[in-house]
Amino acid sequence: MGVICSIGIWTFSEAKLQAAQAHQTWKSLSEFTEGVTKVNPEPTPILIAAPENFNPDLQLPPKPSIEAPQNSSSPKPSTEAPQNSSPPKPSTEAPQNSSPPKPSTEPRTPDVVLESIYTDYRYDTDNFGQSNLFFEPTAQFRLSNGNKIFFKTGFNLFEQRGAESITNFPLQVGWQGKIGEVTLQTAAGVDIFNRLPTAINLNAKVELPISPPQVSSSGQLLSTVVLSGNLEQGLYKSNIRTLENQITAWRFGPDLYWQIDSKTSLFSSLRLGNYNDGNSEVQSFSRLERKFGQFSLAANLFNLSFDRDLERRSGYFSPPDFLVYNAEVAWEGNIANLLRCRLAANLGRQRLKGEFDNANTYQTRCTVKFSPNIEADLGYTFSNVRNQETGGSTYGGDSLTGQLRVKF
Numbered sequence: 001m002g003v004i005c006s007i008g009i010w011t012f013s014e015a016k017l018q019a020a021q022a023h024q025t026w027k028s029l030s031e032f033t034e035g036v037t038k039v040n041p042e043p044t045p046i047l048i049a050a051p052e053n054f055n056p057d058l059q060l061p062p063k064p065s066i067e068a069p070q071n072s073s074s075p076k077p078s079t080e081a082p083q084n085s086s087p088p089k090p091s092t093e094a095p096q097n098s099s100p101p102k103p104s105t106e107p108r109t110p111d112v113v114l115e116s117i118y119t120d121y122r123y124d125t126d127n128f129g130q131s132n133l134f135f136e137p138t139a140q141f142r143l144s145n146g147n148k149i150f151f152k153t154g155f156n157l158f159e160q161r162g163a164e165s166i167t168n169f170p171l172q173v174g175w176q177g178k179i180g181e182v183t184l185q186t187a188a189g190v191d192i193f194n195r196l197p198t199a200i201n202l203n204a205k206v207e208l209p210i211s212p213p214q215v216s217s218s219g220q221l222l223s224t225v226v227l228s229g230n231l232e233q234g235l236y237k238s239n240i241r242t243l244e245n246q247i248t249a250w251r252f253g254p255d256l257y258w259q260i261d262s263k264t265s266l267f268s269s270l271r272l273g274n275y276n277d278g279n280s281e282v283q284s285f286s287r288l289e290r291k292f293g294q295f296s297l298a299a300n301l302f303n304l305s306f307d308r309d310l311e312r313r314s315g316y317f318s319p320p321d322f323l324v325y326n327a328e329v330a331w332e333g334n335i336a337n338l339l340r341c342r343l344a345a346n347l348g349r350q351r352l353k354g355e356f357d358n359a360n361t362y363q364t365r366c367t368v369k370f371s372p373n374i375e376a377d378l379g380y381t382f383s384n385v386r387n388q389e390t391g392g393s394t395y396g397g398d399s400l401t402g403q404l405r406v407k408f
Contacts (some may be wrong), residue, residue, distance in 0.1 A: 272382025
């Protein structure tokens with residue numbers, strides 16, 4: 001616990017020096033763009049409310065990592081006995097030029113190595129007086145067998161007009177490993193609150209490549225098909241009302257990622273949910289994207305359906321019929337040697353209980369590379385895609401997001 005808290009405090013200080021490294025807005029459902037390059041060990045609950053599903057950084061599989069490959073070339077201690085292991089026979093002749101054996105100079109691979117520390121930041125506000133702040137540093141360790149262990153802590157704050165704020169301190173431990181071609185990932189933790197009971201959470205993911213990745217000589221991904229199964233359980237951290245009502249949910253379902261060619265990709269996701277208040281949901285999201293140099297075009301489709309509308313009683317957005325579809329135009333490129341930015345606009349429609357309205361999202365995100373081992377993202381998103389009932393009022397939400405990554 002002391003180590004985890006120290007890491008959190010150190011990372012927080014670093015983040016302040018970078019002037020608010022906000023966690024990328026995909027983790028807000030509007031940044032449907034490239035794959036999650038986040039080193040996130042365990043999936044952030046991305047399919048909780050409609051607006052969050054329109055953020056590509058959270059949903060697509062990671063791009064090729066800039067980390068060193070797991071099969072490192074660094075020497076490892078041998079487990080085999082030396083070939084000439086039989087003891088020498090006694091000799092009657094004086095040994096010639098005898099000298100004691102020299103100790104091995106090969107470095108021993110540590111059992112556990114601190115690989116990286118990354119800190120996620122997110123601040124969401126809307127025009128109805130609600131704001132959520134998430135600050136969560138994670139330390140990633142690599143074991144000698146190639147598996148990974150993650151430790152996450154942080155500080156979260158939930159505020160709402162006319163209600164007493166809630167402070168949350170998450171603690172979570174995760175593991176990731178491979179069995180053949182299958183990647184397994186699991187995590188479990190607790191959520192500690194200033195005025196609410198402690199709650200546990202868990203998640204698991206199994207990922208299997210259906211089609212082996214085809215990579216060009218320059219390292220560009222040409223084609224692959226990846227299927228994954230997801231399971232998660234925990235508190236619904238949507239707002240103060242859902243937390244006070246102790247709303248929890250089980251969610252499970254598959255994800256499919258298909259890199260059709262070097263410039264075209266398809267992502268599709270399905271989630272089934274069961275809530276402790278007796279409600280259930282079906283949630284689906286699909287995105288088709290095509291790149292043209294520094295520009296890209298994408299089509300997004302999101303559907304959410306609950307068995308019962310319990311927003312007034314339980315506090316979460318639970319429409320029986322909610323549909324969002326839009327088209328996205330984006331540009332991404334280098335502004336300077338150490339600065340890369342992305343601009344995107346989503347224009348479309350949303351249908352709630354049979355009534356249609358515009359559904360627009362505007363995003364920007366920049367990545368600053370301070371050194372080969374330190375980089376940070378900072379993004380901003382505005383969206384009028386609903387995540388609550390607003391009657392005849394127009395909904396508008398802002399998200400400031402970012403991530404600070406430090407590799408060792």
